[in-house]
Structure formats: C-alpha cells, structure tokens
Amino acid sequence: MDQAEQLRIIKAGKVSRPLARVMTVTSGKGGVGKSNTAINLAVQFRKLGKRVVILDADFGMANIEIMFGTVPKYNLSDLIYQGKNIKEIITWGPMDVGFISGGSGITGMSNLSRDNLSYIIQNLTELDSIADIIIVDTGAGIADAVLEFLVASGEILLVTTPEPTSITDAYSLLKTLYRHPRFNEEETKVKLIANRVEKADGGEALFNKLNAVVTRYLKIPMTYLGSVPQDVQLTKAVMQQSPVSLQNPNAKASQAYEKIAGRLLDREETERQPKRGMAAFFSNIVLGRKADFFGRQ
Numbered sequence: 001m002d003q004a005e006q007l008r009i010i011k012a013g014k015v016s017r018p019l020a021r022v023m024t025v026t027s028g029k030g031g032v033g034k035s036n037t038a039i040n041l042a043v044q045f046r047k048l049g050k051r052v053v054i055l056d057a058d059f060g061m062a063n064i065e066i067m068f069g070t071v072p073k074y075n076l077s078d079l080i081y082q083g084k085n086i087k088e089i090i091t092w093g094p095m096d097v098g099f100i101s102g103g104s105g106i107t108g109m110s111n112l113s114r115d116n117l118s119y120i121i122q123n124l125t126e127l128d129s130i131a132d133i134i135i136v137d138t139g140a141g142i143a144d145a146v147l148e149f150l151v152a153s154g155e156i157l158l159v160t161t162p163e164p165t166s167i168t169d170a171y172s173l174l175k176t177l178y179r180h181p182r183f184n185e186e187e188t189k190v191k192l193i194a195n196r197v198e199k200a201d202g203g204e205a206l207f208n209k210l211n212a213v214v215t216r217y218l219k220i221p222m223t224y225l226g227s228v229p230q231d232v233q234l235t236k237a238v239m240q241q242s243p244v245s246l247q248n249p250n251a252k253a254s255q256a257y258e259k260i261a262g263r264l265l266d267r268e269e270t271e272r273q274p275k276r277g278m279a280a281f282f283s284n285i286v287l288g289r290k291a292d293f294f295g296r297q
Contacts, residue, residue: 019277020128023135024153027160028169030140033195034159035063036238037228038137043245044261045133046095053090053098053131057149058139065101068093069241075101079123080116086123086130094246098131124279134278141169142176151182152284154276155189157225161196162206171213178218185220189273193260194227203227225263228256
C-alpha cells in the first residue's frame with residue numbers, strides 16, 4: 001500500500017459528528033507536576049459536566065494509573081496491533097474519568113496496513129462521541145515521542161515551576177518544537193500553567209519572564225492560564241493516590257485547578273479553540289511519521 005492510498009484511508013475516517021477537544025499537557029522536565037495537572041484538570045472538567053478521557057502518552061511511566069489506583073487490562077497498543085476496540089481499552093477512574101494507557105505507543109505506525117488504519121480511525125472516531133475533552137499527557141522533555149504528539153496538537157498546556165532549571169527546560173522544549181519541520185505556530189496555541197508558586201503573583205512573573213524570551217526569539221504566541229500554589233494538601237493527596245481536587249476540594253491547589261479549568265472552558269476561549277477530534281489528532285501523527293520516513297528515502 002502506497003502513501004497516497006494510506007492518506008485516503010485516513011481522510012475517509014472523517015465524518016460529520018461532534019468532535020472532542022484535544023488538549024496536550026507537557027513539560028520541559030520531569031517532576032514539575034505535569035501528570036498531576038492533567039488528572040486534576042480532568043476532575044474539574046467532570047465537575048463542570050464534561051465527559052473526559054485521559055490518554056497517558058508518557059510511555060514507560062505509569063503516573064496516571066498510579067493516581068487512579070488501578071492497572072489497566074489493555075492499552076493503546078492493544079487497539080493498534082491486537083484488534084481491541086476503543087471501549088475495551090478505556091479504564092474508568094474517579095468521577096468516571098476515562099483513562100487510556102499508551103502502552104508501547106506509536107512505534108511502527110508508519111507500517112500499518114490498510115485494515116489496521118481503517119480499524120483504528122473507526123475506533124478513534126468513536127472516541128469523539130464518548131468524550132467532550134481528551135487530555136493527552138505526554139512525557140517530559142524533548143524526546144521524539146513527545147514531539148510527535150506536540151506537533152500534532154492544536155492546544156498545548158505547558159506546565160513549569162519557578163525553578164530556573166524548569167524555566168530553562170521549558171524554553172528548550174519550545175525551541176525544539178519551533179524548529180521542528182512540521183510545527184505550525186499559526187495552528188498551535190501554547191498555554192502556560194505555573195505550578196508550585198509561593199506568591200500570588202509568582203505565576204504571572206514566571207510567565208512574563210519566559211514569554212519575553214519566547215516572543216523575541218521564537219515568535220510563538222503564548223497565553224497565561226494561571227498558577228497552582230505550593231500546597232501540602234496536594235502532597236498528601238498524591239501520597240494517598242488520589243487527585244487533590246477530590247481528596248480536598250477546598251484546598252488552595254484544588255481551587256486553582258478549578259479556576260484554570262473554568263478559563264479553558266470559557267465561552268470565548270472555547271470559540272477561539274477549534275475542535276479537531278481524536279481521529280484527526282492521531283492522523284496527524286501517522287501522516288507526520290510517514291512524511292519523515294519518505295523524506296529519508
């Protein structure tokens with residue numbers, strides 16, 4: 001099967017139905033609270049009446065399932081290579097937040113057969129009818145697997161902390177993303193969340209510092225979503241394998257996540273953010289890998 005035929009298969013997967021909003025959560029380094037942010041935002045979205053599914057794309061790690069307190073029976077690889085359907089690979093966690101483990105990820109997708117592609121697109125299109133919002137929790141840093149998801153995403157939530165190394169690594173991630181041949185700054189919105197801030201204005205100061213450098217050298221437009229304070233209640237919730245937004249809804253961190261979720265669902269914000277759906281998101285990854293492969297021939 002040639003590339004043109006595979007492109008037709010992917011385009012054939014697009015149908016007229018409601019599309020999910022896909023948000024990709026990432027960070028320049030590990031240990032800044034990226035996965036915690038993903039799962040707490042998911043809980044807050046559920047409180048606001050949205051159906052949510054998290055895709056754990058941090059391959060080799062298990063942060064989301066640890067927070068869920070469960071081990072999934074199947075993962076994304078089982079759908080791609082073993083013929084499982086989308087409903088079989090979803091694990092339902094607290095407040096009916098759906099969770100999909102990434103498994104071995106996107107390795108080998110450039111060589112998928114016609115039947116594989118048709119089956120996957122059909123299932124991912126169904127995921128758009130299961131969830132209003134899909135949160136993709138990527139790995140940290142600038143690994144190829146992380147960049148694959150970021151260049152396919154139209155909405156990137158970048159988590160960082162006031163630590164100098166965290167800010168530097170966040171900039172390095174954006175610089176690498178900007179230089180990626182398939183990155184389109186006009187179709188990608190980067191939104192910053194400042195985590196573990198000590199002062200009320202600390203998050204905005206962090207954003208202004210990073211944004212000044214990004215605007216000058218990378219020309220990537222960034223917006224500021226808000227900050228999450230350093231909170232002992234969040235630490236306690238993590239130790240008990242529970243999202244702080246459920247464990248202690250009145251905690252300062254929980255209230256911060258609630259405000260950020262509200263901003264993301266703000267009517268004007270939603271209207272400015274086009275919905276692509278999960279099938280289109282996955283298609284962008286497949287097409288990109290094919291383009292890279294053929295470009296090396």
